[in-house]
Amino acid sequence: MASRARIGVVTDYHVGTLERHGGDEPHVFLNARYVRAVEAAGGRPWLLPPPSGDPAGAEEYLAGVDGLLLTGCGRHLDPEAYGETPRFDLTLMPQAKQALELALVNGALAQGVPLLALCGGMQSLNVALGGSLIQRIAAEVPHALEHMQQDKATNPAHPVTLVPGSILARLTEAETLQVNSSHTQSVGRLGRDLVVSATAPDGVVEAIEYTGPVWAVGVQWHPEYLYPADPAQARLFQTLVAQSKARVPARR
Numbered sequence: 152m153a154s155r156a157r158i159g160v161v162t163d164y165h166v167g168t169l170e171r172h173g174g175d176e177p178h179v180f181l182n183a184r185y186v187r188a189v190e191a192a193g194g195r196p197w198l199l200p201p202p203s204g205d206p207a208g209a210e211e212y213l214a215g216v217d218g219l220l221l222t223g224c225g226r227h228l229d230p231e232a233y234g235e236t237p238r239f240d241l242t243l244m245p246q247a248k249q250a251l252e253l254a255l256v257n258g259a260l261a262q263g264v265p266l267l268a269l270c271g272g273m274q275s276l277n278v279a280l281g282g283s284l285i286q287r288i289a290a291e292v293p294h295a296l297e298h299m300q301q302d303k304a305t306n307p308a309h310p311v312t313l314v315p316g317s318i319l320a321r322l323t324e325a326e327t328l329q330v331n332s333s334h335t336q337s338v339g340r341l342g343r344d345l346v347v348s349a350t351a352p353d354g355v356v357e358a359i360e361y362t363g364p365v366w367a368v369g370v371q372w373h374p375e376y377l378y379p380a381d382p383a384q385a386r387l388f389q390t391l392v393a394q395s396k397a398r399v400p401a402r403r
């Protein structure tokens with residue numbers, strides 16, 4: 152039986168979700184939609200929790216997977232990671248998660264591990280390569296759209312225009328997409344060897360991709376809520392799995 156590509160999926164980490172356990176127990180967790188989207192695309196999800204104080208964790212994780220999915224968690228990178236101080240009251244992600252994501256991006260690109268980065272994961276892709284973030288779209292982008300939709304994420308919130316000839320335009324075979332939007336930050340200065348592949352009507356960067364020899368695409372929206380209703384969104388996961396599948400013989 153053919154082996155499925157192992158797709159490492161970074162989990163979230165949170166303290167204090169179950170009151171009956173005292174409300175202060177750390178939990179690793181993940182919206183199951185990410186896992187189901189990988190499965191539906193023919194991949195085998197392998198969950199990667201942020202390691203506690205282990206800088207070697209990213210290297211060991213990378214050695215065990217064929218591809219990577221960076222997920223969104225609704226919390227922010229420390230602006231120090233891109234050489235800034237906080238201009239707003241940000242909700243920072245745990246240091247272990249930030250360290251893991253940034254190390255995974257650099258390790259994946261160095262070792263040829265394909266990478267799909269969603270929402271906050273796309274921001275990690277950019278920052279890991281030396282880029283910066285717009286810390287609060289509503290305050291720092293003139294005439295910005297509402298990027299924090301209030302209705303269900305299965306409902307698209309705004310269009311994005313794709314850059315012709317980009318990886319994203321070719322794999323979706325689209326010029327525009329209708330996407331959901333659940334983010335307060337976005338890409339500012341682009342990281343090295345990255346290009347923009349989609350923008351919102353207000354100019355906010357909605358997708359980026361790597362120009363080097365490794366397949367790496369980031370989108371600011373949540374395709375795990377839009378597939379399978381929108382086949383173009385399913386193709387993001389299918390392409391990640393196909394790119395990763397090519398690495399299976401090398402790992403075994």
Ligand code: MN
Pocket residue numbers: 298309331332333334351357371
């Ligand atoms: Mn948006």
